[in-house]
Amino acid sequence: MEDFDVRWILIDPGSSADLLQASVIKQMGLELSGLENLGRILSGFNGAATTSLGDVVLPVQAGLVTLNVQFSVVEDLSSFNAILGRTWLHYMTTIPSTYHQMVSFLTEDGKIDLYGSQLAARQCYQIAREVGSSKDG
Structure with missing residues (x-):
């Protein structure tokens, strides 16, 4: 994204929105003040709601294909x-x-397959479990 190698991306066919962490925007050196459509309410599959900080359009490269994507931050x-x-x-x-x-x-050049990382998936799962248990305690 935007000439940065962003890791730990979830491809979620159940999500109706493309989402991006605010910390990623900051690490790219972009300003959160330039976001559009501020304060949109997003609801998750569990019914929990969160308010987006706004939207940003960034180029996303997957294989040889680059597509501009509107992310809710x-x-x-x-x-x-x-x-x-x-x-x-x-x-x-x-x-x-x-x-x-x-x-x-x-x-146009043929089929492209992009594979996820089993190790990264396990790490994300472990982080989610740790965060969940710390919120419960």
């Missing part, structure tokens, strides 16, 4: 730095496979 998203949802999946005409932890899409 939020604080404390999860253990992931970004969530790419149905909007990105549809524009990329991507086929996600949770079983294989990959996405596939066609380009």
Whole structure:
């Protein structure tokens, strides 16, 4: 994204929004003051609501394809730095496979397969568990 290698991205076909952590914006050297559509309320699958800080459009490169994506910027998203949802999946005409932890899409040059990392998935899961247990305590 925006010439930065962003790690720990969740591809979520169940998400209707593309989300990005505010800390990622800061690490890119971008200002949160330049966000648009401030204060939109987003609701999660568990019914919890969070208010976005605003929207930002950033180029996202997947393989050889670059697509401008409108992200809703939020604080404390999860253990992931970004969530790419149905909007990105549809524009990329991507086929996600949770079983294989990959996405596939066609380009003019042929099929591209992008694979996730089993280690990164375990690390994100562990972080989410630790954060969840600390909130309960």
